[in-house]
Amino acid sequence: MNAALAQSATRAAALVVEGIGKSFPAGKGGAKGALRRVLEEIGLEVAPGEILALTGPSGAGKTTLCRILAGLERPDEGAVRLGGRDLAGVPAGRRAVAFLFESYALYPHLTVRQNALSPLQAPNAVGAGAGRLDPAAAERRVDEVLELLEIRHLDARLPGALSGGQKQRVALARTLVQDPALFLLDEPISHLDAKLRHKLRGEIRRRLSAQPAPAIWSTPDGMEALSVGDRVAVIADGRIEQVGTPEQIWLSPVSTRVAKLLGDPPMNLVPGTLAQEGGGLSFTRRELRLALPPALAAAARRAKSAEVVLGVRPDALTLVPPDAAGAARAEIYSNEPFGKHAIVTLDLGALLVKAKTTMSLASGLGDLAGAGTGEGIGAPVGLELPAEGLVLFDGPTGRALPAA
Amino acid sequence: MAEESARPQGSRGLLWTSVTVVYAAVVLFPIFWMASMMVKPNEAMFARPTAWFFTPTLEHFDYVLAQGFHWSLLTSFVLCTLSTALVVVIGTPAAYAFARFEMKLKDDMFLFILGTRMAPPVCLVIPFYFIFARLNLLDTFLGLTLAYMTFNLSFYIWVLRSFCRDLPVELEEAAALEGWSRAQVFRRVVFPLLRNGIVATAVLCFIFAWNEFLFAFMLGGKAVQTLPVSIPKLITSQGVRWGEMAVVGMTALLPVLAVVFVLQRHIVRGLTLGAVKG
Numbered sequence: 001m002n003a004a005l006a007q008s009a010t011r012a013a014a015l016v017v018e019g020i021g022k023s024f025p026a027g028k029g030g031a032k033g034a035l036r037r038v039l040e041e042i043g044l045e046v047a048p049g050e051i052l053a054l055t056g057p058s059g060a061g062k063t064t065l066c067r068i069l070a071g072l073e074r075p076d077e078g079a080v081r082l083g084g085r086d087l088a089g090v091p092a093g094r095r096a097v098a099f100l101f102e103s104y105a106l107y108p109h110l111t112v113r114q115n116a117l118s119p120l121q122a123p124n125a126v127g128a129g130a131g132r133l134d135p136a137a138a139e140r141r142v143d144e145v146l147e148l149l150e151i152r153h154l155d156a157r158l159p160g161a162l163s164g165g166q167k168q169r170v171a172l173a174r175t176l177v178q179d180p181a182l183f184l185l186d187e188p189i190s191h192l193d194a195k196l197r198h199k200l201r202g203e204i205r206r207r208l209s210a211q212p213a214p215a216i217w218s219t220p221d222g223m224e225a226l227s228v229g230d231r232v233a234v235i236a237d238g239r240i241e242q243v244g245t246p247e248q249i250w251l252s253p254v255s256t257r258v259a260k261l262l263g264d265p266p267m268n269l270v271p272g273t274l275a276q277e278g279g280g281l282s283f284t285r286r287e288l289r290l291a292l293p294p295a296l297a298a299a300a301r302r303a304k305s306a307e308v309v310l311g312v313r314p315d316a317l318t319l320v321p322p323d324a325a326g327a328a329r330a331e332i333y334s335n336e337p338f339g340k341h342a343i344v345t346l347d348l349g350a351l352l353v354k355a356k357t358t359m360s361l362a363s364g365l366g367d368l369a370g371a372g373t374g375e376g377i378g379a380p381v382g383l384e385l386p387a388e389g390l391v392l393f394d395g396p397t398g399r400a401l402p403a404a
Numbered sequence: 405m406a407e408e409s410a411r412p413q414g415s416r417g418l419l420w421t422s423v424t425v426v427y428a429a430v431v432l433f434p435i436f437w438m439a440s441m442m443v444k445p446n447e448a449m450f451a452r453p454t455a456w457f458f459t460p461t462l463e464h465f466d467y468v469l470a471q472g473f474h475w476s477l478l479t480s481f482v483l484c485t486l487s488t489a490l491v492v493v494i495g496t497p498a499a500y501a502f503a504r505f506e507m508k509l510k511d512d513m514f515l516f517i518l519g520t521r522m523a524p525p526v527c528l529v530i531p532f533y534f535i536f537a538r539l540n541l542l543d544t545f546l547g548l549t550l551a552y553m554t555f556n557l558s559f560y561i562w563v564l565r566s567f568c569r570d571l572p573v574e575l576e577e578a579a580a581l582e583g584w585s586r587a588q589v590f591r592r593v594v595f596p597l598l599r600n601g602i603v604a605t606a607v608l609c610f611i612f613a614w615n616e617f618l619f620a621f622m623l624g625g626k627a628v629q630t631l632p633v634s635i636p637k638l639i640t641s642q643g644v645r646w647g648e649m650a651v652v653g654m655t656a657l658l659p660v661l662a663v664v665f666v667l668q669r670h671i672v673r674g675l676t677l678g679a680v681k682g
Contacts, residue, residue: 122583
């Protein structure tokens with residue numbers, strides 16, 4: 001059975017997930033026998049060598065989905081296929097899956113090297129085509145991966161003597177030494193510091209792309225998902241919200257849920273109403289008014305309700321003096337300088353909106369607002385909406401209104 | 405190290421140190437007294453005023469050896485080792501199963517197992533006597549081993565289950581995913597991580613068995629005579645042989661001390677529950 005899977009690994013088989021559903025007992029507080037639905041109708045396809053980034057807020061079901069694919073949980077319904085073969089009856093140890101646990105799951109009594117070697121020594125060892133790697137080759141591969149992750153000098157340490165980031169790299173090493181039929185990385189770099197995260201994101205992506213096996217990379221960080229995935233699947237409340245290339249997800253999120261998850265800071269969502277104005281449609285929220293550009297107006301006409309939500313990226317907003325014509329008045333709520341850019345939070349009347357501006361503008365905000373020098377917190381300022389890069393969502397459902 | 409730096413400073417530290425020293429002296433004095441009695445001549449035993457200095461004698465040791473008390477020591481040792489070993493062999497998988505697997509009536513079974521430990525031993529010893537008499541198990545190694553297992557096994561399973569529960573299940577899942585079989589996962593991952601817990605719990609079981617009197621007295625006594633049961637023989641028609649009693653008592657103390665001393669590292673780690681982190 002394993003030989004067949006290893007074969008299919010070298011042939012590079014696609015992963016197909018169809019209609020997966022899963023419920024767990026509701027647990028304490030719930031009635032006895034009550035179930036909590038954690039996954040519903042999950043369908044995915046991952047091509048050989050492709051990295052699918054799985055992103056969603058914590059509790060969305062990412063880990064449960066990974067565990068089902070690995071064979072650690074049984075789905076209530078649906079099927080997992082690898083290279084056309086149904087995995088329903090295949091136990092976890094024979095699926096040839098390289099799994100990275102979010103909790104690292106390092107063996108505390110084994111050294112870093114022994115931890116990384118473990119999957120290569122197992123009798124049903126994952127990968128390397130037919131059968132196990134010979135010990136010398138296994139050692140060489142471990143050396144190479146430890147080197148890549150910059151933990152070679154720690155190889156004689158026990159996990160208890162490592163920092164969190166080091167532990168995560170050991171877990172990563174233990175995953176990357178394998179040559180599996182499927183990679184499952186459950187939040188592989190979430191606990192690393194920013195510097196290492198940037199370095200490893202590229203390294204891991206490079207390594208996974210060179211492998212024939214499909215890979216799933218789960219992360220609660222939408223931006224990480226966009227940067228590592230060939231395609232991105234957004235999951236929320238146990239359902240797939242959207243699957244697409246990073247560009248599709250970024251430019252046309254299908255729902256406010258997806259929009260909220262992506263961006264740094266995420267997309268501003270401004271609830272308002274549609275109104276007929278002259279020949280076209282306009283979006284209104286209090287004194288904020290925007291004549292919709294043709295493409296958006298076409299989308300707006302399909303809206304079932306006049307209640308809509310306008311999505312606008314923080315970097316598309318422009319700050320102008322408060323008395324500028326056509327600008328909405330807002331109050332400066334906070335001003336965070338980042339050096340390369342600044343994030344200014346604006347109070348738009350019971351709604352906080354974030355704008356990403358240049359540093360020079362942010363440091364002179366007080367000037368702009370006519371309130372003297374300084375950050376200008378509390379001072380009024382004008383806000384201009386761009387004509388492009390806007391997304392319109394249906395108010396009641398939160399679904400994006402399809403443009404043209 | 406950490407304890408050093410955490411030590412209270414100045415007069416408070418001094419106060420605590422003296423309290424500890426006084427407490428230790430109170431606790432250790434009877435043991436010191438017993439040790440001194442081992443080599444005290446009978447004339448000095450209850451001398452008033454207390455004889456702190458005397459010429460040591462080995463006559464109590466001679467008597468104890470002549471009376472064959474060393475055989476009781478051996479019996480105790482074999483019996484306790486045997487029953488503890490069986491408890492570990494049977495109890496470890498049982499505790500693991502209770503911690504990990506879903507089964508029907510699990511909680512009820514667990515409570516039932518613990519229940520064997522709830523009744524006062526004296527309630528159990530009478531039925532044991534009748535059953536053992538029927539099965540010809542009275543005064544046999546097998547019989548006493550079985551009897552000790554009934555109360556140690558429940559204790560062992562109960563304690564070790566919590567050790568098993570503290571093991572992150574993901575360690576076993578990770579090993580299974582790597583392609584290790586269930587038996588290999590147990591040997592490579594579960595057992596090494598449980599070792600301290602097993603040792604600590606087994607030592608407690610050994611000590612319980614070692615100090616046990618009632619069962620050994622009722623169900624054994626002649627052919628199979630443990631050390632605690634042999635001690636009353638020193639209350640003779642000519643009087644109580646205090647010196648010999650001290651010798652046997654100290655001898656009974658030493659193996660336990662030795663076991664604890666040798667395995668100290670495991671016991672301390674084992675008793676600080678939840679020490680395993682992934």
